[in-house]
Structures are given as structure tokens and as C-alpha cells.
Amino acid sequence: EDQVTQSPEALRLQEGESSSLNCSYTVSGLRGLFWYRQDPGKGPEFLFTLYSAGEEKEKERLKATLTKKESFLHITAPKPEDSATYLCAVLRYQLIWGAGTKLIIKP
Amino acid sequence: DVKVTQSSRYLVKRTGEKVFLECVQDMDHENMFWYRQDPGLGLRLIYFSYDVKMKEKGDIPEGYSVSREKKERFSLILESASTNQTSMYLCASSLLAEGEQYFGPGTRLTVT
Numbered sequence: 603e604d605q606v607t608q609s610p611e612a613l614r615l616q617e618g619e620s621s622s623l624n625c626s627y628t629v630s631g632l633r634g635l636f637w638y639r640q641d642p643g644k645g646p647e648f649l650f651t652l653y654s655a656g657e658e659k660e661k662e663r664l665k666a667t668l669t670k671k672e673s674f675l676h677i678t679a680p681k682p683e684d685s686a687t688y689l690c691a692v693l694r695y696q697l698i699w700g701a702g703t704k705l706i707i708k709p
Numbered sequence: 710d711v712k713v714t715q716s717s718r719y720l721v722k723r724t725g726e727k728v729f730l731e732c733v734q735d736m737d738h739e740n741m742f743w744y745r746q747d748p749g750l751g752l753r754l755i756y757f758s759y760d761v762k763m764k765e766k767g768d769i770p771e772g773y774s775v776s777r778e779k780k781e782r783f784s785l786i787l788e789s790a791s792t793n794q795t796s797m798y799l800c801a802s803s804l805l806a807e808g809e810q811y812f813g814p815g816t817r818l819t820v821t
Contacts, residue, residue: 606751633807634807636809643814643815644814644815645713645799645801645812645813645814645815646752646799646810646812647812648809648810648811651808651809689751689752691751691752693807696754696757696767696768697752697754697810698751699751699752699753700751701749701750701751702751
């Protein structure tokens, strides 16, 4: 069965403390992997799309990487405004979504 | 910037009522989607539409129907609301079927 699993469910970091969020998938025929950010009370906001193993994309303090079984969202020197829930989704015929990782950055 | 708007941010309805949720996008996107989001679960696709008057079932279409009479507008209908349909409903649109989706702010529906 196609499945997308994100870990950890929640992550608390101090401002400036770098870390990584994981998105593992068991989806055959992956056609793309998407990362979104969701703030409380809002809809998800698109961050990145990755298409093939080895691909990397960066935006400000965020860098997304992709292997054949998982993707990582690396957060370097995070700030409180990076606090949000980060969602990943894998495209097969339609998007299959993970449950998200809630990231809290404490000042 | 793409803008997706949803008709209500919060809605409270009674069991058995017919409920309409409306979504409008202003970027001439072909594709529109309705999801529900529940704690601990990923977004689940209810219905999507790739063209006017066209619709496809998603993973959880039971108890829902949709309407797309104009390109910019996609409506979700709960024919007879039930308490297990209490959820956050998110609408999205995309230019390409496999491209990034742009989401509205969501409607938090409570059915009592």
C-alpha cells in the first residue's frame, strides 16, 4: 500500500539549532515529492518539488533532499518565524500526504 | 500571486442539513481540488476537477458531491451532514494536474 510517513510528529528547537525533518515513502512509480508549510489556521503553502533521487533544492534556511526512499527537509539556524507544520506529499496518480511535522522554534 | 478563497472560515451546521462550501480561484487554473484535514491524518482527497463540468472521485467521496459550472469556482456539497464530517476542508487549485497546488485558507466545519 502506498504510504507517506513523516517523523518526528513534533520537534522543538532553540533558535539557531539546526535539524532535519524526515519524510519516508513506500510509493512505487514516484513522479514527484512536494514539501509544504502550513501555519495555524491557514492552508498549506508550497515550498519545493523534487523529482529524482539526488536532487536538492534550497530556499532561505530550508534545504530539501531526495533519495529513493525518503526526503529530508534540513533547517539551518532556524528562527521563531520558521515555526509551522511541514507537510510532505508524494505524487503517484494523485498526491499522497504525510501527517506532517510540527516544528516549534523557541527564541 | 495565486489567490484561492473559500466562502466561510467557520461553519456550524446541524446533522442532516445540506451544506455548501464554495471555492474561487483567480489564476485561470484548470485543476481544482477538495481535501479534508483531520488531526494526525494527512490531507485526504475528496474530489477533484480538471475542467469545467468534469469531476473525479478522490479517496473519500462518500457523502460528498461537487459542482464546477465555471472554471474559477468549485463547490463541495454535503448532501446530509453527519457528525463524522466535522473537519477542516481545504480547497486547492493548480495550473498543471501534477504541479504545485495553491490552497485556500480552509473552512472549519462543525456538525452537531
